Structure formats: structure tokens, C-alpha cells
Amino acid sequence: MRYVTVEEMRALEANSDYFGVTYGMLMENAGRKAAESIIALYKKCRVLVVCGTGNNGGDGAVVARLLVNAGYNVMVILLGRVGQVKPGPALVNLEIARGMDIPVIEAATPGQIPEEAFAECDLIVDAILGTGFHGIPREPARTAIRLINESKAHKVSLDLPSGLDANTGECVECVCPDLVIAFHAPKKGLERYRVEVVDIGIPEKALTHTGPGDLIGLKTRSDFVEKGGGGRLLVIGGGPYTGAPTFTALAAYRSGAEIVTVAAPRRAASIIASFSPDLIVRPLSHEDFIVREDIPTLKKLIERHHAVAVGMGLGREPETLAAVKEILPLCERVVIDADALQPDMPLHGIITPNVHEFERLSGEHLGPNDDAAEKVKAFSAKNGLVTLWKGSPAVVSDGNVAKVNSTGNAGMAVGGAGDVLAGIVGAFYCRNPAYKSACAAAFISGAAGDMAFEDKGYGMMASDMLNMIPYAVKKYWPRKEK
């Protein structure tokens, strides 16, 4: 049984909401599908719906309303006060149920739970805890779970049996249902139950496109305050060009990296250092481009950083490319961009090719009628890496799945935008998995580009994108669940 993780579910729901099928619609769909299953299985009878104070409880309130509409005799026990219910769809649906004169008994403590209700019903709907549960059931949920299990009534659990931890699939004390009605996909640990999976209307686009859900679970600097601090990114670039590595480095800072070091040839290094006091710049040995003598220095720098972004503004001196070829295998987490994207390079980690660079690497010209997602997925699978293909729209793939980026605009076809993107990828990759970093970076980069375009139209520059990154992060990073 292919289960969906809690984080995947939250991402799908957030992207669904972003694409217009809102949390409230998902809850209505979930409740409706569950009620339809119950009506198909159980003739009209006395139903007790036990609701928690989260969205699982919200689902229960929808089921209660729809069963009353179908002529069932329904009573609701809310394990808490209405004032404790999660604001949003759950609270709305509980208020609707109360407004329809459905008896809703508030039980904030075990003693307030009407035990007789569990003996005087034919069917119990378990809507106490869903994917928001973790650990050991606290009171009054714990007593309610026991009363449900001791009851002779049939039991149907919504999404998962309350008390089952969907992160681990384990349960210490959980409801033993006759049926679990799982929403969208099974959760971990449901193998041992009778499960009916119902579709709750999550749009295909929530799976195939990036959205705010791709930011859920992304680790940031605040997650590492006491663990050696946030991400440390090394940018290896510069030579003929100095703007490119600067954009990458500043974008990484704007995306939450803690330390960003730029290793560049001497002349470029002094110019880059003059752009911003924020940058830690490490001049290398040669005046104009990176050479093999730099490898020992680069090796030491690589060891001192979580991730490396290499290629921006590098130039294509044969000796430079030979040096890059030698250092790439030394990088555990690497974002390979621009001039470093050569067919004979030991590519791995994340690559960020534009359309021409992808053609150079894959021999594939992706035209408007090509299925870019499939081509990029095939290339990523063949080479065992994550590709962030900078087409319009961009496509991200790890070889198994692919996502089309949902943000960005034509104004971003401006010098430096790709370097900004590489910096965002590098900052996220310091502390997150490659595919997640690339999807999140594509989304944030395009969102920052959209804000810059909104502000300056085709007069936007890559530096305008830089300034918008923190605003894009603030706008879309769902710090708290809905």
C-alpha cells in the first residue's frame, strides 16, 4: 500500500488551496465522501460523531451534517470547547452543525464525556485525531478512544484511526475501527485495517506544479540555531565576470544562508568584495581565472561549507574547466550552473541549466511542443541528479517525479536572474534534500521575479529580484498550518 507522508499531505493540501481548491472545499469533499460511504454501508441509525479540535474534527462535523440530511439520528461530542477549535474550515463546520440544531456536547475533560452516548448508538464516527496527531493521546482524547473501543457500536475512523501516528505508523492507544475512510491516499500504518480511500478533489496541478506546499518542511536557519547555525554556502565562480557570482552569493543570503563565501580569481575577487561588505571573498592564486593550483585551497573551503554553487561567471579556460572537473567529486552537495555545465563534467547534486546548456548536455532541443517534464525527468534519471531546467516555465525533476514551476514571468529573462536562482537553490540545499530545495527555489525565485515585475515591469533587473526574495519567502512560507 503506497502511503502518503504527513508532510506530503500538507504540501498537497497547501498547493491545492493555492490553485483554488481551498482547505474548506477539501474538508467538504472529505466529509461528503465519508458520509456517502457510511450511507452505503449502514442503514439509517443512531450515529455518534466524536470530534477533535483540529481539521479531522472538522471533517466529522461535515459528516454529521450530511448524515442528518440523509435522515440519520446524529449526536456530536466535541473533545474541547468550540473556542479551542482550529479557526478556519473546522470551526466553520462545527458552527454550521450547531446552527442546524445538531446536539454538540462540549467535553473538555474526561469527566465531561457523556459515557452513556457510547452505549446508546449504533455507529461511532471517529473524527478525533488525524494527521495532526503525534505522540501519546492526551486527555480527553485518550478516554474517548477507550470508550469508543469498549462500545458495541460499529466504528468508522476518518482518515486514520485516532491515536495512530501517521508519521511513524505506530499507535500506543488507538481506535480499533471496523473501517478507515482515508482521504486522498492511505497514511503510514493503515496496512492492518480495512481501508477505503476516497478522492477529496485535490487538483492534479497540486501534484504536477510547484506551490507554497513545496516550502512546507523546508529547514531554515531558525531550525539550526543551536546546531552549528544555518547553512554555509561556498560560491566558486568569477573570472571574466564578477556580477554572476555576486548575484548568487547575495541571493543565498537573501534566502536565509548564514555564511556565504565567494572563491574567485584575484582580480575578480577584489571587484566582488567591493560590491558588498556582506560577502566573504577568498581570492585564489591566479589573476584572471581559476587554475589547478587552486584545488588544495578549494578543497579546504569545500570542507568548511554545507553546499557549493559552482560555475557562475567562471569563464571556459580549459585549465579552469579541468580544475572544476577535479573538485566536483569533492563536493557532497553541489549546485552546478552556467560554464561548469559541460558534457564531460562529473555532474551530480543539482544542475541548473538554461535551455541552451541543457541542449549542450543532453543533445535535446526542447521545443514548445515537447513534454519538457518527461525529457528533464529522463535526463535526471539517466544521470542520477536533480535538474532544474530554466525553461519557461521551469521544470524540476529528480528522475522519478517532475514539477512544473508555477511562478515567474518573461521579465526574468534578464542578465543575472539565473545566478539569483542558483543562489536560492544553494541556500536551501545547505540543509534540505536536493529535489525539495530545487522545487522550493524555483517557486521562490519566480515569486520574487513576479514581485519585481509587478513593481518595474520589463525594467526589472536581477538585483530587483534579489530584494524581493525575503518578501516572497514571507508571503508563501506557511509558517503555521492553516
Ligand SMILES: NC(=O)C1=CN([C@@H]2O[C@H](COP(=O)(O)OP(=O)(O)OC[C@H]3O[C@@H](n4cnc5c(N)ncnc54)[C@H](O)[C@@H]3O)[C@@H](O)[C@H]2O)[C@H](O)CC1
Ligand atoms: N488540511 C486540510 O485542508 C484538510 C485536512 N483534512 C483533515 O484534517 C486532518 C489533519 O488536521 P490537523 O488540524 O492538522 O490535525 P488533526 O485534526 O489530525 O489533529 C490536530 C488536533 O489534535 C491535537 N493533538 C495533537 N497531538 C495530540 C495528542 N498527542 N493528544 C491529544 N491531542 C493531540 C492537536 O492539539 C489538534 O487540536 C487530516 O487527518 C484530515 O482528516 C481534510 O480531510 C482535508 C482537508
Ligand SMILES: [K+]
Ligand atoms: K480519526
